[in-house]
Amino acid sequence: MKRIPGKIYALDVIENTPEELEKLKAQAAAELEAIANGEYRPVEKAGWNRRSKVTRLSDIAPKRLKxxxxxxxxxxxxxxxxxxxxxxxxxxxxxxxxxxxxxxxxxxxxxxxxxxxxxxxxxxxxxxxxxxxxxxxxxxxxxxxxxxxxxxxxxxxxxxxxxxxxxxxxxxxxxxxxxxxxxxxxxxxxxxxxxxxxxxxxxxxxxxxxxxxxxxxxxxxxxxxxxxxxxxxxxxxxxxxxxxxxxxxxxxxxxxxxxxxxxxxxxxxxxxxxxxxxxxxxxxxxxxxxxxxxxxxxxxxxxxxSVAEIIANESERFGELRTELLEYIRKAATIVTTKEILEEFSEPEYKRGTVTAALSRLVKSGHLDASVRGQYKANAAPLPGGAGSAASAANHAGEAQGTVIASSVARGTNAALAAVATPPRGGAANRFQDDPGYCRRHGGAWPCSMHSDECEAAA
Structure with a gap:
């Protein structure tokens, strides 16, 4: 794709880090200033020896797919x-x-x-x-x-x-x-x-x-x-x-x-x-x-x-595990350590990685607090937006390796955790849609980090 000088594209916002995006914005501003002053000169990249080629379909012999x-x-x-x-x-x-x-x-x-x-x-x-x-x-x-x-x-x-x-x-x-x-x-x-x-x-x-x-x-x-x-x-x-x-x-x-x-x-x-x-x-x-x-x-x-059936069953079992973890930590009525949790939810019935992933979901949803690394306690109620505290999320990230994806949960002390549907990258997350901090367009905490100019918070 040939870029237009001074323009920021939607893909730039989606695919770049905030630091990379700031550099692109600065570059675009410099290009606009150069254009205004009549000083802009396009930069040709090495290897850009490109030309168009048009072919008639009548010149192509049809073949059998192999x-x-x-x-x-x-x-x-x-x-x-x-x-x-x-x-x-x-x-x-x-x-x-x-x-x-x-x-x-x-x-x-x-x-x-x-x-x-x-x-x-x-x-x-x-x-x-x-x-x-x-x-x-x-x-x-x-x-x-x-x-x-x-x-x-x-x-x-x-x-x-x-x-x-x-x-x-x-x-x-x-x-x-x-x-x-x-x-x-x-x-x-x-x-x-x-x-x-x-x-x-x-x-x-x-x-x-x-x-x-x-x-x-x-x-x-x-x-x-x-x-x-x-x-x-x-x-x-x-x-x-x-x-x-x-x-x-x-x-x-x-x-x-x-x-x-x-x-x-x-x-x-x-x-x-x-x-x-x-x-x-x-x-x-x-x-x-x-x-x-x-x-x-x-x-x-x-x-x-089918693989889809197996994955769906795994998702259901994963939801059940989160319910059990939450009930276990709530009944403890005090701080529970990672060691204690892994001893209670041990192999072969539970894999260590699955347990830590479930804990990640509960921290991100606001059901658990992990402000002190390796220690968990149940929150009285899920925090608005399901985000949890920054310290809690940061400490848990060091405790549980792997990708953490925010999930949808049902409210109430005794409510079972709802089934999780993992969103595509950059797509709509399946989060608390009745929370005031929810972005209707992308499912994240407000203000939305994806397209703030195009989004609105839920009423």
Whole structure:
């Protein structure tokens, strides 16, 4: 987008920090002053050698849409794989890569063994990646790993996009890969994970390379920590992740069945949105210095369960946990420490991260006070706007790691906490809509920090 001198755009307000926005305002003011004095000269950025190109559709020969995985992963496009950190996304992608290397993945590559390129830094190659690949049937001669040698980084690193687009192209050509797995995609981001333009810079670059070289990208992303609500909206980072890819597979652990469910949450080129499941078994792999145990994917086929159902059930259980936490702290009638809470709500029934996330919600909603770090006491009534005190929120932020998202709660001492619907980034939060400090447009405390000129407080 070409900027107009002296203008501030809506996206500038949404995507920039207050400090960055002030710099843009100062720049715009300087541009307007220069224009008024007849001194303005546009600044041409390096590499802006652009021109328009118009093509008649009659000059384009129609082709059949091709699939890396029939009706699930389109060929030569970008597919996103999203889920929590314990569902086996990385291992499943290795399993898919193994099918590709042996020509066994149903689709247009079936019967045509092809090479795979892995871009990842999360797991050590010798101890984790190679044993997992062996356990999941990968032809190691056709499976490659990419790293970028960087003096600036002081050694090996992953490619940063779009900066290292040419290096990625070179690696794909050298390896002959038809499938590229990026785990996680955020590691390649040379910018802000929550900004649309930074995320699109990565995904648009991958889409361009996919079309040029005939390669399919499968990129892995995580759900936001402590998140609940609509399955489509809880992938960490900007909504551009979902908007920009051609297909999106979501993963969720069905703990009761002991299996992982996968749903095609978005498929631009397919009519159906299938659900299937797999089990993760433990497999022993012989290595140079003994035996190691790694995860092995066992496909179970189609299932009636969906990721959306599992996430909804998790949200309901999360609401029940918050109710129990609040009742426990209120009955104590005194200060309760984090240690005491975690002893009462302990594993395996409750995960530590889930408990701390629930405490975060209660602090942010004003039900709990955490002005002293690691100590909680119940407020007599939720504070207006559900914001809580600044000190309380700041102290709790150091206590509970992960993203904290304000939630909707029901009022009254004995009222159960209502189900939470996580808002999209920058969207309307599901908060106390009858509070005087509520912003009708965006659901935050008044004055609204999103678009103060366009918003109004509730009466």
């Amino acid at each position: 699939w890396a995985w029939q009706d699930v992963i389109p060929l030569d496009a970008v597919t996103l794989v999203g889920g929590r950190g314990d569902v086996g996304k990385s291992t499943f992608c290795l399993y898919l890569g193994g099918l590709v290397t042996r020509g066994l993945l149903e689709g247009d590559l079936y019967g045509k063994p092809a090479d795979v390129l892995l871009v990842s830094h999360e797991d050590p190659l010798a101890e984790i990646v190679v044993p997992r690949a062996i356990a999941n049937g990968v032809d190691l001669m056709r499976f490659h790993h990419l790293r970028i040698e960087s003096e600036e980084a002081g050694g090996a690193t992953v490619p940063k996009l779009p900066l290292d687009a040419d290096l990625l192209r070179e690696a794909i050509k050298d390896s002959g890969a038809r499938l590229v797995i990026i785990d996680p995609v955020t590691s390649t981001l040379d910018g802000d994970n929550d900004k649309v333009r930074d995320v699109r810079a990565v995904l648009d670059t991958l889409a361009t390379i996919g079309g040029e070289l005939g390669v399919t990208f499968v990129v892995i992303a995580h759900f936001r920590k402590g998140s609940s609500g609509s399955a489509s909206d809880i992938v960490s980072g900007s909504h551009a992740y979902r908007d920009s890819v051609r297909a999106m597979l979501l993963f969720a652990r069905d703990k009761e069945a002991g299996e992982t469910v996968v749903s095609l949450d978005k498929g631009n080129y397919t009519k159906d949105e299938p659900n299937f499941a797999y089990r993760m078994d433990s497999a022993d792999v012989e290595v140079a210095d003994g035996t190691t145990s790694v995860g092995q994917v066992v496909m179970l086929g189609a299932t009636q369960r």
